[in-house]
Amino acid sequence: MHINLRFFASVREAVGSGSETIDLPDGVATVGAVRDLLIARGGAWAEALGRQRALRMAFNQQMCAPDTRIAAGGEVAFFPPVTGG
Template identity: 75%
Template sequence: MYIELRFFASVREALGLAQERVELPDDVRTVGAVRDYLIARGGAWAETLAHGRALRMAFNHVMCAPETAIVEGGEVAFFPPVTGG
């Protein structure tokens, strides 16, 4: 399955990448599994997307939980929590 990835703000800066199209293994079927798949790349990926870090995720422009199912051609986005003042 192919999906689009989008990275915003400090996540984009840390990875040096704003977007990417990836082909996922058959066992990657949720937003959380996409995160794990990217963490397994190691280096900046593992550090930036680590489970202990505050990180928001969205699927097809809707904020979501790690258990959210993904579909072919969908978009998964990662970004830091936003604060205002």
């Protein structure tokens, strides 16, 4: 399955990219599984997207939970929580 990834704010800074297009291996069917796949890259990826980090996620520009199913051609986005002041 082919999807687009988007990274925002501190996540983008940490991984050194704002976007990427990838082909997912079989079995990666949720937003949380995409996150786990990226964490497995290690290094900055594991640090920026690690489960210990508070992150917001979206699929096709809709906020979502890790168990949200993804579809081919979709967009998964990761970003830190937004605070106001």
